[in-house]
Amino acid sequence: MYAYDEFDRAFLAERVDEFRDQVVRRLSGALTEDEFKPLRLMNGVYLQLHAYMLRIAIPYGTLNADQLRRMAHVARTYDRGYGHFTTRQNIQFNWIKLEELPEAMAALAEVGVHGIQTSGNCIRNVTTDQWSGATPEECDDPRIWAEILRQYSTLHPEFTYLPRKFKIAITAAAHDRAATKVHDVGLRLHRNAQGELGFEVLVGGGLGRTPFVGKSIRPFLPVRDLLSYIEAIMRVYNQYGRRDNIYKARIKILVHEIGAEAFAKAVEAEWEAIRGGALHLTDEMIAEIRGRFIYPAFQALEDDPAELVEALKDARFATWYRNSVHKHKVPGHSIVTISLKPVGAPPGDATADQMDVVADLADDYGFGEIRVGHEQNLCLPNIAQKDLPELWRRLDAAGLATPNVNLVNDIIACPGLDYCALANARAIPVAQEIAKRFSDLDRARGIGRLHINISGCINACGHHHVGHIGILGVEKNGQEFYQITLGGRADEHAQLGTLLGPAVSYEQVPGLIEDVVDTYMELRAGPHELFIDTVARLGVEPFKERVYAAH
Amino acid sequence: MPLIENGKIIEDRFVRVGDDEALPEGAAVLIGVDRFLREAETLKGRQAPVGVIWPNDRPIAEIAPYLDRLSLIALVFPIFRDGRAYSQARLLRERLGWRGPLRATGNVLRDQFLLMERSGFDQIEAVKGADADAFDEAVHRYTVFYQPATDERPSLLRQRLGRTVRGV
Numbered sequence: 001m002y003a004y005d006e007f008d009r010a011f012l013a014e015r016v017d018e019f020r021d022q023v024v025r026r027l028s029g030a031l032t033e034d035e036f037k038p039l040r041l042m043n044g045v046y047l048q049l050h051a052y053m054l055r056i057a058i059p060y061g062t063l064n065a066d067q068l069r070r071m072a073h074v075a076r077t078y079d080r081g082y083g084h085f086t087t088r089q090n091i092q093f094n095w096i097k098l099e100e101l102p103e104a105m106a107a108l109a110e111v112g113v114h115g116i117q118t119s120g121n122c123i124r125n126v127t128t129d130q131w132s133g134a135t136p137e138e139c140d141d142p143r144i145w146a147e148i149l150r151q152y153s154t155l156h157p158e159f160t161y162l163p164r165k166f167k168i169a170i171t172a173a174a175h176d177r178a179a180t181k182v183h184d185v186g187l188r189l190h191r192n193a194q195g196e197l198g199f200e201v202l203v204g205g206g207l208g209r210t211p212f213v214g215k216s217i218r219p220f221l222p223v224r225d226l227l228s229y230i231e232a233i234m235r236v237y238n239q240y241g242r243r244d245n246i247y248k249a250r251i252k253i254l255v256h257e258i259g260a261e262a263f264a265k266a267v268e269a270e271w272e273a274i275r276g277g278a279l280h281l282t283d284e285m286i287a288e289i290r291g292r293f294i295y296p297a298f299q300a301l302e303d304d305p306a307e308l309v310e311a312l313k314d315a316r317f318a319t320w321y322r323n324s325v326h327k328h329k330v331p332g333h334s335i336v337t338i339s340l341k342p343v344g345a346p347p348g349d350a351t352a353d354q355m356d357v358v359a360d361l362a363d364d365y366g367f368g369e370i371r372v373g374h375e376q377n378l379c380l381p382n383i384a385q386k387d388l389p390e391l392w393r394r395l396d397a398a399g400l401a402t403p404n405v406n407l408v409n410d411i412i413a414c415p416g417l418d419y420c421a422l423a424n425a426r427a428i429p430v431a432q433e434i435a436k437r438f439s440d441l442d443r444a445r446g447i448g449r450l451h452i453n454i455s456g457c458i459n460a461c462g463h464h465h466v467g468h469i470g471i472l473g474v475e476k477n478g479q480e481f482y483q484i485t486l487g488g489r490a491d492e493h494a495q496l497g498t499l500l501g502p503a504v505s506y507e508q509v510p511g512l513i514e515d516v517v518d519t520y521m522e523l524r525a526g527p528h529e530l531f532i533d534t535v536a537r538l539g540v541e542p543f544k545e546r547v548y549a550a551h
Numbered sequence: 552m553p554l555i556e557n558g559k560i561i562e563d564r565f566v567r568v569g570d571d572e573a574l575p576e577g578a579a580v581l582i583g584v585d586r587f588l589r590e591a592e593t594l595k596g597r598q599a600p601v602g603v604i605w606p607n608d609r610p611i612a613e614i615a616p617y618l619d620r621l622s623l624i625a626l627v628f629p630i631f632r633d634g635r636a637y638s639q640a641r642l643l644r645e646r647l648g649w650r651g652p653l654r655a656t657g658n659v660l661r662d663q664f665l666l667m668e669r670s671g672f673d674q675i676e677a678v679k680g681a682d683a684d685a686f687d688e689a690v691h692r693y694t695v696f697y698q699p700a701t702d703e704r705p706s707l708l709r710q711r712l713g714r715t716v717r718g719v
Contacts (some may be wrong), residue, residue, distance in 0.1 A: 001559055007707050011695040018692050022662065030681065031662075037630055040660055121632070151697045151707060157669035158641055158700065161634025227698075238638045239610075273646060278699035278706070 002062065002147050003292050011154070012109045015116060019043050020102040027098075042122055042160070044090075044115020045101060049421050054093045055118040056108060057125040058138070060132065060170075061379075063088040065359040067367040070111045072355035078104045083355070085340060086413060087350040087374045087463055088167070089127045090118050094419050116154060121162045123153035123234070127134065128170040129177045130373035134381035136329035137173035139191050144290050144328060145199075146170050148281070151289075152227050154337055159234045163241035164249035166234070167206075170199075174492065179495035181205050181214045182466055184251045185233060189223075197223045203233060203263065204255030205494075206520035207460035209503040212252045213494050217264035222284070222442060225271075227232070227279040232271035296367035296382050301332025303385065311389035319441070320392055323403035335386050336366075338378040338395060339402040339410060343439040346428045347413045348376030357398040365391050374463075374490075375451075376412055378404060407444040408452060408517065409435040412463060416456030416473065417480075423456035425473025425480035430454055433510045438517075442533040447517055450531045453488075466490035468532045469516060470497040471509065480506045486543060487514070494546045498540045501548050512547055519546045553683035555675045556652070558690070560683060563676075565602050565623055576583060581625060585611060585616075604656065607635035611642050618649055627659035634680075637670040644671035644701045664689040671701035 004012075019039075026036040040046075044055040044100065056071065071091060075083045078100050079093040086092055096104055108114060126146040133141045149168060153159070159166075169178040172189040180186030186202035198220040205214025221229050232537055233251075240258075242248045255263045312318045326335040338358060341347050350358075361382055362370045365387040371379035383391060395401040404410045411434060416427030431454050438444045453467025457474075464470035470485035482504055485497030506513055517531075523542060524534045535543070554563045565581040574580050579600040586604045587594065594601055603684025605614060605699035614624070624643065636655065643649040654674035655667045660663035667675060668690050677683040699706040 007695050011693065011697070014693050014695065035662075051701075121634075154694070154697045155666075156698055157666040158637040158702075159634070159684060160666055161632050161637070161663075235638050235642075239635055243633060243635075254574070370554075 001060060001293055002059070002143065005292065008112065012112065012114055015043075015114065015155075016102065016109050019105060023098065023102055024147070024225075027075040032290065032314070038120055038161070042117055042120035043105070044118040045098075046119060047419075047421070048094065048419055050419070051095045052098050052101065053419070054096050054104060054115055055086070056091050056093070056115045057114075057118045058089045058091060059125060059150050060128045061130045061372045062132075062143060064372045065362045065370065066113075067111045067113050068355050068359040068362070068370050070108055070113060071357075072352040072359070074104050074107060074353040076357065077107075082349050084346070084415060085350065085372055085376050086376070087376060087414075088125060089130075089374065089517070090125060090370050091372070092415070095224060118299065120160075121147075121164050121166075121169065122160050123156065123162075123166045125171065126150055126153070126168045126180055127183075127374065128286045129173055130276060130371040130379045131326070131335055132188065132371075133176060133293075133383060134328055134333075134335050135173055136327060137175060138189075140172050140197055141293065142170040142172035142178075142189055143191065144293060145223070148226065148286070149230065150288055151231070152279075157232075162234070162238055164246070164251075164252065166237070166408060167188055168230075168464050171492075175374065175380075176490075176492040176494075179463070179466065179490040181492070182207055182211070182463070182490055183214065183439045185230070186214045192220050199223065201229065204252040204260065206250055206252045207463055207465045208250065208254065209252075209458040210256075211460070211465040211496050212256060213496065214252075215255060215260035217260055217267065224281045224283075225275055228275045228277065229267070229271050230453050231274060231279055231326075232267045234276070236266045236268055240266075240452055284337075296369070298330045298333060298382070299384065301330075301386070303331050303382055305332065305386040307386040308388055311392075316396075317389060317392055320396075320401050320403040321388065323407070324401075325388065328382070330382075332385055334388060335384050336380045336388070336391065337373075337405045338380065338400050338477070339405050340377050340400075341404055341408055341410045341435065342399055343404075343435045344432055347411050347431050350378070354398055354400060357394070357400065361391060361394055370419070374412075375405075375410065376400050377410070403441060404444060406449045406451070407441075408438045408446055408447050408450045411452045411454060412467065413436060413454040414456050414461035416454075416462075420456060420460055420461075423454050423473065424458075424475035424547070425482065427454045427456035427462055427471075427473060430471065430473070430482070430509055434513050437452075437490045437510050437514050447521065448527070448530055450517070451489075452513070461480075463490060464488075465496045466494060468535070469513060471513075474503060476503070482506065482509050484509075484512065484516070486540045487532065489532055500540055501544050514542055515547045519543050553680055554654075555677060555686050556684055557673055558687060565600070565701075571597075573635050579622065581623060591617065602652075605639065607639060611647070614643070615647055616718040620646060621651065622656060623652045624649065625654040625656045625676075628659055629657060630662075631658045631660050631663055637666060638669040639669070640672055641655065641701050661685055661689045665692065667701040669696070669702045669704070 025031040046053040067416040128142040169180045169183040170187040180204045188200040201218040202214035356418030411431040413427040415433040417423040454471040455462035455464040466488040484500040581602040600622035
């Protein structure tokens with residue numbers, strides 16, 4: 001965990017005061033809605049279909065138990081008893097009154113939680129691998145660098161009114177769980193041949209209506225130059241990014257229009273002028289931030305303790321264990337994913353009671369630490385293996401032990417037309433219906449790893465372009481239609497899905513997805529060929545022929 | 552519109568002169584960039600001060616050859632959400648070494664005063680009178696600044712280490 005110090009706490013209190021004052025001025029009419037809008041957005045406050053929505057940042061996906069309990073409190077007191085975890089390590093409350101917002105924010109600020117820069121045309125919450133600090137795969141804890149960027153970008157005077165929003169993601173593992181290739185800036189932390197830490201820098205990735213995979217503009221940036229290089233990128237973008245058309249204002253359009261090489265040249269020229277300046281990170285500065293991350297005092301334990309071996313004789317536990325428990329870097333410990341996708345429920349939703357349960361479990365077994373991943377699931381990163389059976393029993397009792405992580409019913413979906421003012425079509429009910437079709441978990445396991453992503457409009461908050469199966473809701477003559485894509489992925493081999501064929505109606509979607517999956521089951525080279533690999537081998541044509549012949 | 556300089560409301564001694572109007576003899580003038588560039592040679596010999604309104608879509612580096620004959624640079628926020636002039640301001644101060652007055656003009660509102668000040672503006676032409684009155688409060692709302700900018704407030708990057716270095 002990163003421990004906030006007196007500076008962070010003072011800043012947060014000042015920020016809440018400022019917003020309180022802005023709300024008063026809005027209510028008195030001193031601020032017009034046009035003037036107020038960017039201010040509330042930069043505090044995470046949206047005006048949605050039915051009410052104001054508050055989006056809270058979970059910086060680099062890390063929470064402590066007290067913070068999660070406070071979120072449960074906010075859900076209970078100011079909302080309707082639940083919250084929605086998003087694809088960018090945020091949580092959203094959908095039913096908060098404007099008058100009560102400053103109060104809710106103050107309650108969150110007491111535990112160091114806020115909605116700063118979760119929206120607006122600024123540098124957004126920096127995201128990273130939810131297994132940071134726990135996975136044996138990483139070369140360093142990427143949260144150190146996410147925290148340095150969080151501080152740097154907070155209320156940045158020059159970059160608060162950018163052409164458009166700006167999202168940065170970091171991975172420090174070869175297997176990219178942070179979708180860095182589809183962010184405005186993706187940073188891949190790795191060691192060079194000399195063993196020094198640095199970043200590969202990608203720019204111009206993103207989804208939305210013009211999706212692109214990010215382009216590498218620098219293979220190795222020494223970590224000490226991180227802030228000066230980011231500032232150079234931001235300065236080029238702030239001056240030359242398009243502002244004439246909101247749909248062409250993201251950095252990906254600038255990079256696409258002038259070319260990655262020309263963009264890189266402009267960045268390097270700007271960087272040359274500032275790299276030795278005030279943003280140069282000294283070893284002491286890095287050590288200072290690193291020192292504020294407190295790691296659990298792990299006990300010396302052996303892998304596969306007797307308690308675990310015994311519990312694995314229980315088929316239900318064993319199923320959950322194989323699905324939701326992952327390798328930890330410390331012997332005798334595990335990383336546990338908590339599926340927020342029980343069949344039939346809205347993906348990513350958690351009730352206040354469930355949040356309290358997870359907070360208690362984190363305290364009892366996991367050093368008080370909880371993570372949120374972009375797949376809209378939670379994670380307990382530091383669990384002793386001997387505690388897994390008891391943890392599972394308590395998760396199961398709370399309806400939080402659905403063993404479907406990475407399976408066909410672990411669906412990523414945006415809030416869609418049920419909540420969102422931008423949506424053209426429903427997303428949550430589509431996800432629920434598909435999950436129901438595959439509610440037989442043996443069948444789901446037989447299908448294997450398969451990511452379905454659903455977006456209720458072209459803005460792509462459900463990341464449909466990078467779903468193994470992507471579903472995009474569109475509106476045609478006042479009716480909901482859905483486009484299906486196959487073969488997208490968000491990992492280190494990121495690519496955009498290929499359109500399967502003509503859009504289908506709301507009612508047809510679940511059947512069509514079943515047909516796609518059945519086709520895969522017939523065509524796959526064997527149980528070890530994943531859906532995504534079958535699509536890569538055969539293309540979408542065989543799927544198209546089969547699926548549209550049936551409908 | 553009230554003009555604020557270093558926290559105080561001041562009289563604007565510069566007269567804004569349109570592209571087709573004659574320059575008033577002996578008065579400090581603020582003119583558009585097209586006229587300024589067109590008449591650059593003749594303006595060289597002018598005794599009274601000249602200021603230029605530099606638009607936010609023209610690279611600020613192009614102003615470099617003219618800095619020594621300018622008495623004021625005004626940058627433009629056509630709408631407060633258009634933040635290009637923040638980068639221009641920082642480049643003027645930090646890269647091009649401009650020490651003279653730097654004015655924020657256009658849709659200049661209270662909730663952006665602090666950002667402007669931190670980016671190097673020392674003159675702020677506020678749209679609303681009430682905003683100008685609240686200037687002091689607006690720029691002193693925060694005591695904590697995470698990143699270095701053009702102003703000389705110590706940033707947390709260094710403050711945390713217990714050494715506040717001028718300008719960073």
